[in-house]
Amino acid sequence: MSFPKTIQAIAINKNGEVDVINKEAVPFPEHVPGNVIVKVNYGGVNYIDTYFRKGLYPTKSFPHTLGLEASGTIAALPTDEKVLNNEQYKKRGFKVGDRVAIYTAAAHAEYTSVPWVKVFAVPNNVSLLIAGAAVVQGLTALTFITESYDVKKGDYVFVHTVAGGLGLLFAQLAKHRGAIVIGTTSTQEKADIAKEHGADHVILYPITKGEGVHVIYDGVGKDTFEDNFKFIQRKGTIVCLGNASGAVPPFPPLKLVEKNVKLLRPSAGNYIVTPEESLQYGTELFQLIASGVAKISVYKEYPFTADGAREAQTDLTQRGGKTFGKLVIKIADE
Known part of the structure; x- marks a missing residue:
């Protein structure tokens, strides 16, 4: 499958208030041999996004694509033979086109490259909207x-x-x-x-x-x-x-x-480092969601624009704010 050279992402080029958030073209993520390429549909908004934006948590370089969680479909699988032959990887049974949720940096983009350990299968009765809000x-x-x-x-x-x-x-x-x-x-x-x-x-x-x-x-x-x-x-x-x-x-x-x-x-992140931990907690979480024990409340979907991302972070951090539940950026249709 061929991929574009650049993609659209929610990114910052410096630390500051919400006006530093932009939607801009960034290079297509490198397909690291042990990673899964995911085409993203929804990105969950979290306080940690604001910490990176403000500089409370340092970024390695700019531009820095925001987002730590998302959902979508697998666009490409790992190419590393050691990974493909790993028994824990085989237990996932990943295929191109599978619906997944991801726990990774730079998630608020059209595509992202994710270590396979941070990719979680989404049950058929759980929507990608809910999956993107849950991780x-x-x-x-x-x-x-x-x-x-x-x-x-x-x-x-x-x-x-x-x-x-x-x-x-x-x-x-x-x-x-x-x-x-x-x-x-x-x-x-x-x-x-x-x-x-x-x-x-x-x-x-x-x-x-x-x-x-x-x-x-x-x-x-x-x-x-x-x-x-x-x-x-x-x-x-x-x-x-x-x-x-x-x-x-x-x-x-x-x-x-x-x-x-x-x-x-x-x-x-430090509780789900090993493949065994990742499979245990990812499976348990989505079983709890699929069975109705854990209900994910989505407060609002925001558009995949600079204004949409800025509004989401503003709403999230508003003192004594109006929001409850989860805020999500819709990056592409399911």
């Missing part, structure tokens, strides 16, 4: 409730911004395991949505009988970090997973001694 937040929620803190029946689980795309998944998956889910949100409408997705309560102190919660999942960062120590229980776990309000400033490790608290700052 980053779905794998984050699933790995964090398994490995950062293994959520069990009867645990009190606290989720900041529970009506966001990630928060709703934390609520659903923790509830599926039998936990009591408590969350924060900014409006009654969002509170109602969170309860529809598994959150039990939106208040705290009368619920935990003064003992505090077993685990806190905090994607807000600077503004909520100190309060976490007030309502975590003794020997509880605080999982910091984002910087929506800014990065957490340095703090003295002795702060953990007050309640023997465990503090983690993990990334989903």
